[in-house]
Amino acid sequence: xxxxxxxxxxxxxxxxxxxxxxxxxxxxxxxxxxxxxxxxxxxxxxxxxxxxxxxxxxxxxxxxxxxxxxxxxxxxxxxxxxxxxxxxxxxxxxxxxxxxxxxxxxxxxxxxxx
Amino acid sequence: xxxxxxxxxxxxxxxxxxxxxxxxxxxxxxxxxxxxxxxxxxxxxxxxxxxxxxxxxxxxxxxxxxxxxxxxxxxxxxxxxxxxxxxxxxxxxxxxxxxxxxxxxxxxx
Numbered sequence: 001x002x003x004x005x006x007x008x009x010x011x012x013x014x015x016x017x018x019x020x021x022x023x024x025x026x027x028x029x030x031x032x033x034x035x036x037x038x039x040x041x042x043x044x045x046x047x048x049x050x051x052x053x054x055x056x057x058x059x060x061x062x063x064x065x066x067x068x069x070x071x072x073x074x075x076x077x078x079x080x081x082x083x084x085x086x087x088x089x090x091x092x093x094x095x096x097x098x099x100x101x102x103x104x105x106x107x108x109x110x111x112x113x114x
Numbered sequence: 115x116x117x118x119x120x121x122x123x124x125x126x127x128x129x130x131x132x133x134x135x136x137x138x139x140x141x142x143x144x145x146x147x148x149x150x151x152x153x154x155x156x157x158x159x160x161x162x163x164x165x166x167x168x169x170x171x172x173x174x175x176x177x178x179x180x181x182x183x184x185x186x187x188x189x190x191x192x193x194x195x196x197x198x199x200x201x202x203x204x205x206x207x208x209x210x211x212x213x214x215x216x217x218x219x220x221x222x223x
Contacts, residue, residue: 042202042215050209090156097209100145100164105156
C-alpha cells in the first residue's frame with residue numbers, strides 16, 4: 001500500500017554531474033507528473049506523462065529529461081546539474097489528464113547542487 | 115502558467131484560535147482542492163470542491179468554492195499544534211491542476 005514512492009530521498013551533486021530521480025506508483029493511475037518546489041514559488045510543473053508512452057513539457061522543463069518506463073514508473077533525469085536545480089522534487093499521479101480528483105504525491109527528493 | 119495567489123503567506127496563531135486563508139485567481143476553475151504539506155513530506159489532499167458555491171467540511175476544516183469560480187477559502191476551527199504545515203490551494207483547468215504558493219501555518223501551544 002505504498003502509493004507513490006520516490007528515490008532517493010536526499011541527494012547532493014556537484015555541478016555538472018548527472019543523476020536520475022525515480023518515481024514508482026501502485027495506484028494504477030494513468031498520468032504522472034514531476035514538480036519542483038522552491039521557497040515562495042509553490043509547485044511548478046517540470047514534465048508530465050498523460051499516459052504510458054507519452055510525455056510533455058510543463059512550465060519549467062529546461063535542464064531536465066523524463067522517461068515513462070511503463071505505467072508504474074516515471075523518471076526525471078538531470079544531465080548536467082546546476083546550482084539553480086537545487087530544489088525539492090515531487091512526483092505525483094492522477095487517474096488521467098482530465099481527472100479533477102486531484103493528485104497523489106510522493107514524499108519528495110531533496111536535491112542540493114554545489 | 116495560471117497564477118493562484120494565496121493569502122496570507124504565513125500565519126502565527128495561538129492554539130485554539132480559528133484560521134482563515136484564501137486563494138484567488140484571474141482565471142475560472144472547475145475544481146478547487148486544498149492540500150496540506152507537513153515538513154519533509156509531500157502534499158496530502160484535505161478537501162475537494164467541484165461546484166461553485168459548494169461548502170465542504172472535513173472535521174475542523176471547512177472550504178468553500180467561490181461563487182465567481184475564481185476563488186476559494188479554507189477555514190480551520192479551534193487550531194491544534196498538529197495543524198502546523200503549509201496549506202496549498204489548487205485549481206483545475208484544461209488538463210492539469212495549478213497550485214498556489216502556499217500559506218505557512220504555525221500554531222503556538
